[in-house]
Amino acid sequence: VVNARARGEQALAGLADLAIACCTGEAILLRAEQAMTDDPARADLHADLATVAVDDVLGATELAARRIVGAVAAGDEARVLATALRRLFRSDPVDLIAVNRRIAGAVLAAGGAPI
Secondary structure, eight states, rough: OOOHHHHHHHHHHHHHHHEEEEEEEHHHHHHHHHHHHHHHGHHHHHHHHHHHHHHHHHHHHHHHHHHHHHHOHHHHHHHHHHHHHHHHTOOOOOOOOHHHHHHHHHHHHHTSSSO
């Protein structure tokens, strides 16, 4: 049986993971944005790499947030928070297969890591 203190510690650890994921996502986006001016020839590749990386981060972040909601709320409150999370993480679908193919094409064309 997990006591309240342990549950609180697990929730705090989850919040720390969320903070790290937010910082990671921001760093990814800032690097892609910086590439527009520093490396315009490969800005599209940077954007594709950022798209894939941010998609991964968002998926893990949403899962972590849902776990935290389950740990800190129950009943109607948990449902309200879960609804808010769905709204927060709502996004348009991205054709990651096409994005990954463009990245693979760049790797092949460069004969290795293109960046």
